[in-house]
Every structure is written in structure tokens, then in C-alpha cells.
Amino acid sequence: MSASDEHDCKVALNTRANVLHGFTGYHLRCAWQVVQADLMHVLKSLDLRLATYSTLLLIVETPDQRQSTLADTLGIERPNFVAIVEELERRGLITRTRDLDDRRAYCLNATSEGLALADQAVKACRAHEEKLFGQLSAEDRAQLDRILRQFRTLESGR
Amino acid sequence: MSASDEHDCKVALNTRANVLHGFTGYHLRCAWQVVQADLMHVLKSLDLRLATYSTLLLIVETPDQRQSTLADTLGIERPNFVAIVEELERRGLITRTRDLDDRRAYCLNATSEGLALADQAVKACRAHEEKLFGQLSAEDRAQLDRILRQFRTLESGR
DNA sequence: GAAATTTGATTATGCGTTATATCCATGTTC
């Protein structure tokens, strides 16, 4: 899975008698839409977007990486990544230090503030997941997780 | 579920050792991204986008509706719906006839060409679903479908 | 029944996200 030229579309199609309801992909989309809406709301309270959240998290978890590497991992085009990194730096959440071995490159690292915010964000997301998926039975929840993981594994080997 | 001011973001985060992998929502997103990519590819071969596809399908299934109703059902803002409808009409897939009872409104209906294309599209989508989800075991596939439906039911009652 | 209000469709416009092409500075290769 990588960045591509597809664009998202918001079509919800809230009708009951529709062929789309015969498609698993449709239900997948609806589910993701629900999760996304709530997730974005949660992150907004920390002044984070999906992109800044994921970026911050990745920097926290893999320190001393350069921008290109991170952008690739995230599936974000390098030009678009610049603004994200600039924002995180401006907010004092990460630092950009020149790589001494390659003076073109930056090494990105989280500050203690960044670490703290990432921690807060992850906690908030866990609560959000609990709220959303906690309504499923424990078995269903585990099944869903397992099947989704398997699906990804199968598809990545295409 | 309705149209809101959230925007999608393309972050993929293809790393293996990441807290995000502990989130079901993350796997949901990855799965939808895979499905979406393939779906859009399939539709593109019929010169359809997700929006035009869903719109055409809805018009086929619920004839003689006015634009506003359809837009609401699809969760698309009315202004944005205009271009979609215009495209479908321009391509001869649907007709817009003035409602005699309310001369402001249009009644949208699929032409025989529209019906044929919708049919083709649905067939192509079924094949696409088969290709993607056919790799799961029949039980897993059924489970996934069931759990996703249930999730939506639970969430819609918030 | 005329004036005020609502409603279906449209236009204009702005914002956010993403992609592409180009550029600059530094590294690498030969």
C-alpha cells in the first residue's frame, strides 16, 4: 500500500434497499467513516490531525530518521510532508537537527513536549477505540481484528 | 452518518513496529484503503468515480426522485451534486425531467444506457469483491460482513 | 390576493488534502 492518485469521496448512501448493501466493501467504508469521524474529533481536542498525529507517533517510535524515510513510511509525498514537519517543529513537539554525515538531511526527534502529547494522544485514542468497539462482544471484536489483519496480509502479497 | 466537515487523509503508516497496530480502527482504515484503491480502478475502466457510480445506482434503484432527495440520501451537499448529475445527464445515462407539480424540481431517471452501465458496474464490483474477499475463508468473510453490519447498527444508534 | 417566507436548483467561492514539476544544495560516481 502506498500513496497513489486516488481521492476519497464522502458518499454515504444511507438507504436501506440498495445493492450496495450486498458489498462487504461498502460496510467497510461505512465503518471506517464512523471511526474516522470520531477519531478526528478526539484528535482535534489535542490540536492534531490524522497526518500530524501519525507523524508525531512515528517520530516518537523511530527516532533520528530523516524526513524522506518518514514520509515514505507514512505514504505521504515529500513536498506535502514539509508543512507537517514544520508545524510539529513550530509547536515545539519535534526537533530537526542537521545530519552531520549528510548535511542535506535532517534528523527528526520528539521533544519531551512531543513525547507527552503523543502519550496523551495514544491514551485518547485507546479510549476512543474502547468507546466505539466496546459495544461489540469481546469475541466479535477479536474476530474483527483478526480478520482485518489477515485481509491485509493476504492483500499485501499481491 | 451524514456529511460533515472532516477530510480524509492518506497516511498509511506501513511500519510493523507501531502502536497504531494495536488499534482496530487502523486496520479498518488499511482494509478500506486496499478495497478503495481496487474499486476505483475497477470503476475507472467504466469511466465512473465513486460518486457517479453511487449516484447512478441510486437513480436506477429509486426512480423519479428529485435531486435534493438523492443528494441527502448520498450525503452529498446539494451544490456539489449538481456537477455529478450534469455529468450523468451529459453522458446520456440519466434524464432530468421537470416535475409538473413543482416546476422548480427535476425528476431523475436512468436511461437504458444508464441501466446497462449500472448493470455492468455492479457486475464488475461483484467480481472485484470476489477477488479481494475471496481470499478469506467463507466463514471469515461471513463473520466480517456480519460484524461490520452490527457495528454500524450499534453506532447509528448513538 | 399581495407580501413575506420557504424551497429546489444553481453559481461563486474558499479551504483542506494530495500530486507533479521544478529548484537548490549537498553527496556520490566515474
Added chain:
DNA sequence: GAACATGGATATAACGCATAATCAAATTTC
């Protein structure tokens, strides 16, 4: 050292989606 590759940045365009405002045709209100 010339040619090329690479990390990062800028400029720009396309697309998706939202809001405000417009116009014409209804409906309501007095």
C-alpha cells in the same frame, strides 16, 4: 571535476467538500 543522484523545499494545480448567496417557483400569512 563533470555528470548524476538525493534530501529537502517551493510553486502550482487538481480534486473533494463546505458555505454563502442567487434565482425562480412554490407556500404561507395577513
